[in-house]
Amino acid sequence: MKNKINFLDLGFQPLANNYLKKGQLNKKEKKYRLKIGINTDTKLVSINKPISSKLMFNNKYPYRSSMSKTMLKSFKNLAISINKKFKPKKILEIGSNDGSFIKNFSKKKVIGIEPCSNIEKITKKKGFNTYSLYWNTKTAKRILKKEGKVDLIYSANTISHIENLDEVFKSINILLNNHGTLIIEDPSLLECLKKNTYDQFYNEHIYVFSLIGIENILKKYDFEIFHIQNLEIHGGSNRYFIKKRTNKKPIFSSVNNQRKKEINYGIQKISTYKKFAKRVKFSKRRLKKIFLKIISKNKKIIGYGVTAKSSTILNYCKIDKEFISYFIDTTKDKQNKYTPGTKIPILKYQGFIKKDIDFVFLGAWNFKKEIFNKEKKFIKRGGKFIIHTPRPRIL
Ligand code: TYD
Secondary structure, three states: OOOEEEEEEEEEEOOOOOOEOHHHOOOOOOOEEEEEEEEOOOOOEEEOOOOOHHHHOOOOOOOOHHHOHHHHHHHHHHHHHHHHHOOOOOEEEEOOOOOOOHHHOOOOOEEEEOOOHHHHHHHHHOOOEEEOOOOOHHHHHHHHHHHOOEEEEEEEOOHHHOOOHHHHHHHHHHHEEEEEEEEEEEEEHHHHHHHOOHHHOOOOOOEEEOHHHHHHHHHHHOEEEEEEEEEOHHHOEEEEEEEEOOOOOOOOHHHHHHHHHHHHHOOOOHHHHHHHHHHHHHHHHHHHHHHHHHHHOOOOEEEEOOOHHHHHHHHHHOOOOOOOOOEEEOOOOOOOOEOOOOOOEEEEOOOOOOOOOOEEEEOOHHHHHHHHHHOHHHHHOOOEEEEOOOOOEEO
């Protein structure tokens, strides 16, 4: 593409959520070159070659948003605030996962769209009105026919996973009524650049959004952002509140403030991304050094929280089972499998970190507070965490 400049090459990466079964360990894994670039017209930052959604989001998808208390709390608080401020009669969630958000509403009020049928089944079984469908105009038309228009659409950590943003917003336009509100929430590009969290880029995260980038797409569909909240979730996310331009609601100062912050940081300048790429290369060298030093002292390292993000780090820095003995994770569908590319065993979290462990690599660094709270015993006995953001270090 002529208007796209690549600034970062994260090498060959396997599908980030494709955990391997034992029998697959000797088979060759498919890997994809992961380059990151910026569209000089829209300022959208994205990965180079998105992979078909059907390959990533299918009936074997392991991710469960209910695995973190932080997420559950955030969804609950948002639900309370939505009921208070917008009083919606009908709500639709795009990417409803295992129902962590919709469960906060009366079953009559919510509709969930979740393409991964293994997860959609969970909410359906509980009696929620959910559909196992990809989000596109065909889906929107089908829902419109069956359910009519809705007055609130919410989507967390999903829009950034869909390549065709034109289709996304066209579909939203079909279903949202003229006075309705669209709320989307995704990792923030500004925070990603500031915190050097290059692991926000993996094959599922097609985009890492800035306010400026999203606004450039929204204006084509006569949508505008009227409020923005900066969240701590996922290492720094933005929650965008969006309305139709014809709806004359006031625009909060939060929007202008965020725009100023992004411009001041240089989010529109290529030089900002070139500097970021340099920092990422430095981060790789430094993280590897930390691991090598610990291993040379015969100390044992495990990983905590197998995230899709950590797949980018491990594969980019070439940190495999020689460095990390195993990962622990609370997600059933990840347990007794192996990390993609680096083949590190994943074990069930038993409620504590074993006594023979000296260092823990924080794969789920975005839940650092929650995990540090849980692992007070490990910290008390001198156990240390390894973290890569904002720079690789031992905590
Ligand atoms: P997350 O950061 O949400 O994922 P991704 O990068 O894939 O979007 O994933 C957090 C992972 O960490 C998830 O597999 C659950 C796990 N986890 C634990 O095992 N223990 C914990 O205390 C927490 C908070 C998460």
